[in-house]
Amino acid sequence: MEEEFKIFVDRLKHGEVEEIDESYDPSFLSIQEKELVFPEPINVQGEAYIAEEDLVLRLDIDTKAILPCRICNNPVNVDIVLEGHYHIVPLSEIKSGVYSVKDHIRETLLLETPQFAECDDMCPEREKLKHFFSNSKNEDINHPTYQPFQNLKLGEINQIDEKPLEEK
Numbered sequence: 780m781e782e783e784f785k786i787f788v789d790r791l792k793h794g795e796v797e798e799i800d801e802s803y804d805p806s807f808l809s810i811q812e813k814e815l816v817f818p819e820p821i822n823v824q825g826e827a828y829i830a831e832e833d834l835v836l837r838l839d840i841d842t843k844a845i846l847p848c849r850i851c852n853n854p855v856n857v858d859i860v861l862e863g864h865y866h867i868v869p870l871s872e873i874k875s876g877v878y879s880v881k882d883h884i885r886e887t888l889l890l891e892t893p894q895f896a897e898c899d900d901m902c903p904e905r906e907k908l909k910h911f912f913s914n915s916k917n918e919d920i921n922h923p924t925y926q927p928f929q930n931l932k933l934g935e936i937n938q939i940d941e942k943p944l945e946e947k
């Protein structure tokens with residue numbers, strides 16, 4: 780499993796371009812949130828190369844997430860699609876000569892996942908709730924203060940994979 784995340788920097792030292800075309804099992808995300816599920820593989824395509832003193836990754840990432848509708852709480856499928864996403868890592872930070880894209884893909888996906896979803900773009904329950912909101916344009920619905928994933932800290936994510944890559 781770990782192998783498919785590795786980029787061997789030494790193989791790119793002479794202008795080579797590594798094609799990336801992977802479909803990662805979503806279990807590597809280790810999502811603990813009950814209300815956030817990634818039910819499908821994480822598809823990642825793109826390329827890796829070295830530009831001067833940096834490793835450059837250009838990635839297209841796509842998958843789906845399921846999160847609760849902010850109005851009725853039913854599960855909603857959300858497409859997560861990133862195209863032409865760049866990630867640049869100074870070679871001086873890749874001391875082992877092997878870079879794992881795993882943490883970066885995880886962080887990027889979590890940042891890209893919306894905090895709110897709504898069924899069919901307009902939840903049928905919305906009408907019923909309307910009278911709870913004083914503003915006729917439903918401003919309160921569109922700018923809720925409740926943030927379901929606010930406790931998901933990116934700092935903790937990084938700790939998950941700090942074991943040396945060679946261990947697995």
Ligand SMILES: [Zn+2]
Binds near residue numbers: 851897
């Ligand atoms: Zn709904």
